[in-house]
Amino acid sequence: MRAEKGIKPVHIEVLEHLTEEQKYSIRVLQQTVFSDVSDEEGEEDFYHPESASVLAYIDDELVGWAGVHISQVEFEGRQFLLGGYGIGVHPDYRRIGIAGIMAKKAMEYLRSHDVDVGFLSVDVTREASILLHERQGFVRLPRDYSWTNARGELKQSNGGMIAPIGSKELFEHVLHGSEAFYVGEGYW
Numbered sequence: 393m394r395a396e397k398g399i400k401p402v403h404i405e406v407l408e409h410l411t412e413e414q415k416y417s418i419r420v421l422q423q424t425v426f427s428d429v430s431d432e433e434g435e436e437d438f439y440h441p442e443s444a445s446v447l448a449y450i451d452d453e454l455v456g457w458a459g460v461h462i463s464q465v466e467f468e469g470r471q472f473l474l475g476g477y478g479i480g481v482h483p484d485y486r487r488i489g490i491a492g493i494m495a496k497k498a499m500e501y502l503r504s505h506d507v508d509v510g511f512l513s514v515d516v517t518r519e520a521s522i523l524l525h526e527r528q529g530f531v532r533l534p535r536d537y538s539w540t541n542a543r544g545e546l547k548q549s550n551g552g553m554i555a556p557i558g559s560k561e562l563f564e565h566v567l568h569g570s571e572a573f574y575v576g577e578g579y580w
């Protein structure tokens with residue numbers, strides 16, 4: 393893997409439980425990576441609990457994080473498991489393959505937990521993240537997705553991407569549906 397051939401080796405961990413120290417390091421990294429996301433937006437929309445975290449370290453410094461999510465959903469008459477990840481890499485360590493490695497680990501976790509369809513949301517102006525997710529099999533959802541925010545309000549947005557994980561058929565069902573794709577309580 394490219395990052396391992398770089399100047400310093402990257403150490404990757406996939407964890408279902410985090411120490412307080414790890415939680416703190418993730419918050420610090422997120423403040424740098426997602427400086428454009430307000431605290432209000434974070435609390436209102438991104439409150440869905442993580443199933444696992446993928447952490448990337450260089451020299452004991454946390455340089456990358458992916459929060460992996462799994463949710464039971466119902467869409468146009470079908471029930472299935474939806475899963476995806478939010479991801480970020482420290483600006484000083486980009487373009488050396490770290491996100492690619494973490495995304496692969498996140499997809500392995502979802503596959504091994506019987507997730508049928510992948511979902512994640514992107515800022516449509518960020519080509520880097522769209523390309524990254526396309527490499528994991530995600531395509532742009534041609535309709536809006538919707539979710540319930542922490543205040544119980546139904547919200548809707550564009551920038552959804554979906555991927556077949558365990559079921560190509562359910563992926564097609566979502567891709568060719570007619571309504572906004574409801575992803576549940578919060579998203580990632």
Ligand SMILES: CC(C)(COP(=O)(O)OP(=O)(O)OC[C@H]1O[C@@H](n2cnc3c(N)ncnc32)[C@H](O)[C@@H]1OP(=O)(O)O)[C@@H](O)C(=O)NCCC(=O)NCCS
Nearest residue numbers: 479480481486487488489490491492513514520521523524
């Ligand atoms: C998007 C992000 C996670 C990529 O991290 P990264 O470690 O630099 O990505 P990688 O080096 O693993 O690149 C993997 C692939 O993503 C794409 N990519 C990543 N950065 C890119 C850029 N600046 N321009 C174009 N493509 C890019 C490429 O396809 C790349 O593969 P390649 O280098 O073989 O062409 C990082 O830029 C980031 O944290 N951005 C801010 C937060 C964000 O947008 N997160 C995604 C929200 S879901």
